[in-house]
Amino acid sequence: MGLTKKKHYESYTLAFKVKAVRESKKRGVRAVDVAKALGIHPVMLYRWRQEYKEGRLSENKHMQIKAPPPKKSREDSDALKRAETRIKELEKRLASKEEEVVILKKAKRFFSDQRRKDTRS
Structure with a gap:
């Protein structure tokens, strides 16, 4: 039985990763070419x-760089208020429809019981 060798994986610094990402984002530059020039696999780049875009590009698991949250504009807050109002309205309508369904089920049971009683006599 053969033994498996543990592969040595290169680890890169945060500065290297960020520089590579920034280089690959430049206009007219292909990410594949940047990866080839740096000697890394394109999938890694x-x-x-993706990690840079999500704000979670980090050198290790304990140190993370987060992008600042986007500033909220007045239009965003107004849109949010309208959406919340719409959600409340729809929740009320849903509750009303659910109540109607319960009543209709009870009526169906009642009338089917009445029909059974009428057919027996």
């Missing part, structure tokens, strides 16, 4: 780009 794409993963770093």
Whole structure:
């Protein structure tokens, strides 16, 4: 039985990753070419780009860089208020429809019981 060798994986610094991502984002530059020039696999660069975009590109699990939250504009808050109002309205309508369904089920049971009683006599 053969033994498996543990592979050595290169670890890159946060500065290296960020620099690679920024280089690959430049206009007219292909990410594949940047990865080739840096001697890394293109998939690794794409993963770093995604992590950078999500604000979770980090050198290790304990140190994370987060992007600042986007500033809320007046239009955003107004849209949010309208959406919340609409949600409340729809929740009320849903509750009303659910109540109607319960009543209709009870009526169906009542009338089917009445029909059974009428057919027996």
